[in-house]
Amino acid sequence: MASNKRKTQRRFVARNSGIHGKGVFATMRIPAHTRLIEYKGQRLSEAQVDKRYADDDDPHTFLFSLDDGMVIDASVGGNSARWINHSCAPNCEAVDDGDRIYIETLRAIRPGEELSYNYGIELEERHTPELKRLYQCRCGARHCKGTILQPKKKTKKK
Template structure:
């Protein structure tokens, strides 16, 4: 898995709110100016979109939540509650288990095979879809 990763130091029950995904609150224009999208370059920022107006940049004033990796078969979920993002457990977690949630990125453009290759996933889950992009309906 990419980056550092976050691991449970003790057993955690399902449905537990673990940590806020903290960071500086940006508009989309501010985020795009800070991290211009470069063609063919691997995406590696700590941005998390709350809605059409607000993006959290965990690279500024962020906390440990930014080290939680993506998984296609996650044990956590990112929940938006009153304009803030919280990482919550989806099921019981064993000590030492890696915490992960589905990043489920959405691009404005179509999620073509080329787009998916720019956002690859190697989580190793049987159900791995090969990309951290969400399924578009």
């Protein structure tokens, strides 16, 4: 039967990644500065996150920390944004818009390219060799920093 429904091809798809587990790949050319998807999930306070993951030492995370202290846990109600891996040379960025987070392209992306953004993970504790090993980056970028952790901000000594 004939149908007027126009099939819209998805711009990206989740599949196995060489960086880690599942990743998200462009299925077509995507122009620079395109809003791709919202980072969805359950909103929790830091206390709720601490309670939920109290016994969890695994650095693998679907958590996204917001500036207001809340956290999005994409393991509950998350969409395919949760599969986007970190890169030290990212082609996307996470953009804060109101109280929502969107993933947007930083530059034009070719079909087949893996989407990535800088997680910017900041840990309060000292970045010991053990911690750096746990958070080792496998993005494969020429100038990969070797860790998905954000460098510590230098504080001025008096």
